[in-house]
Amino acid sequence: xxxxxxxxxxxxxxxxxxxxxxxxxxxxxxxxxxxxxxxxxxxxxxxxxxxxxxxxxxxxxxxxxxxxxxxxxxxxxxxxxxxxxxxxxxxxxxxxxxxxxxxxxxxxxxxxxxxxxxxxxxxxxxxxxxxxxxxxxxxxxxxxxxxxxxxxxxxxxxxxxxxxxxxxxxxxxxxxxxxxxxxxxxxxxxxxxxxxxxxxxxxxxxxxxxxxxxxxxxxxxxxxxxxxxxxxxxxxxxxxxxxxxxxxxxxxxxxxxxxxxxxxxxxxxxxxxxxxxxxxxxxxxxxxxxxxxxxxxxxxxxxxxxxxxxxxxxxxxxxxxxxxxxxxx
Numbered sequence: 001x002x003x004x005x006x007x008x009x010x011x012x013x014x015x016x017x018x019x020x021x022x023x024x025x026x027x028x029x030x031x032x033x034x035x036x037x038x039x040x041x042x043x044x045x046x047x048x049x050x051x052x053x054x055x056x057x058x059x060x061x062x063x064x065x066x067x068x069x070x071x072x073x074x075x076x077x078x079x080x081x082x083x084x085x086x087x088x089x090x091x092x093x094x095x096x097x098x099x100x101x102x103x104x105x106x107x108x109x110x111x112x113x114x115x116x117x118x119x120x121x122x123x124x125x126x127x128x129x130x131x132x133x134x135x136x137x138x139x140x141x142x143x144x145x146x147x148x149x150x151x152x153x154x155x156x157x158x159x160x161x162x163x164x165x166x167x168x169x170x171x172x173x174x175x176x177x178x179x180x181x182x183x184x185x186x187x188x189x190x191x192x193x194x195x196x197x198x199x200x201x202x203x204x205x206x207x208x209x210x211x212x213x214x215x216x217x218x219x220x221x222x223x224x225x226x227x228x229x230x231x232x233x234x235x236x237x238x239x240x241x242x243x244x245x246x247x248x249x250x251x252x253x254x255x256x257x258x259x260x261x262x263x264x265x266x267x268x269x270x271x272x273x274x275x276x277x278x279x280x281x282x283x284x285x286x287x288x289x290x291x292x293x294x295x296x297x298x299x300x301x302x303x304x305x306x307x308x309x310x311x312x313x314x315x316x317x318x319x320x321x322x323x324x325x326x327x328x329x
Contacts, residue, residue: 028065029073030084218246
């Protein structure tokens with residue numbers, strides 16, 4: 001825990017400039033090139049950030065996150081010993097560390113379409129192209145202090161909202177405000193770790209609730225891709241198997257997340273869905289017709305169980321649109 005500094009935040013154009021309270025902000029810098037870390041570390045020290053820590057290897061970074069979560073991470077997309085995009089995704093899904101909501105800025109020399117997509121899908125807050133100027137990093141940090149995006153949750157994503165359209169329909173995914181210790185410290189406040197844990201727990205509860213809701217749609221979406229293959233007597237291929245395997249994973253993740261939630265009544269349905277999905281996966285070339293028949297009714301029941309107040313027709317239309325969009329890719 002850092003020192004309890006007591007001074008007012010300075011401003012520029014009416015906004016905090018991060019000129020004060022910087023000494024208490026914990027920053028993890030991850031880059032395999034120590035020659036690049038040195039000038040960035042020096043620049044941070046010159047700006048008043050006294051608590052930056054360097055990591056040139058993946059395993060050391062993971063150990064540090066597990067032991068003590070920082071207020072900000074600046075990570076290169078390439079770090080020896082592991083996949084930093086996968087690390088960020090694991091962080092967001094609460095598989096590593098104690099705070100899945102740590103702000104993350106990723107860096108790269110080559111912003112290829114694949115890298116940009118992987119960074120975006122990981123749940124990172126931002127992506128900077130190297131070489132990084134201290135001024136650009138300060139600007140992005142200030143943005144995370146004052147204008148960090150709320151989180152959105154889908155069946156396979158947890159992280160800052162990626163939608164640009166400010167006009168959202170009621171049926172779209174709700175947004176979740178998450179704890180931000182970078183902002184707390186930068187604005188001159190002392191982090192109360194008991195209160196922070198309460199905030200993290202509350203946000204995690206909302207994330208889990210939304211994950212279950214989106215998983216229900218994912219089940220219906222996947223069933224909508226799987227069943228026509230067999231109903232139209234097409235030969236199931238590797239893509240069909242991937243959809244079946246994904247269905248099995250989602251069903252099991254639903255069951256894992258159900259305990260103590262408002263959706264406890266869906267647990268028996270999910271258990272049956274898991275059995276049916278596993279049975280179809282094992283015999284996906286020629287599955288039991290009874291399993292295929294059960295799949296549709298189970299999918300409908302699970303979707304209705306998670307969304308009892310929504311009209312079935314409206315949900316069916318929404319899923320149909322998603323399936324058609326997927327098939328056009």
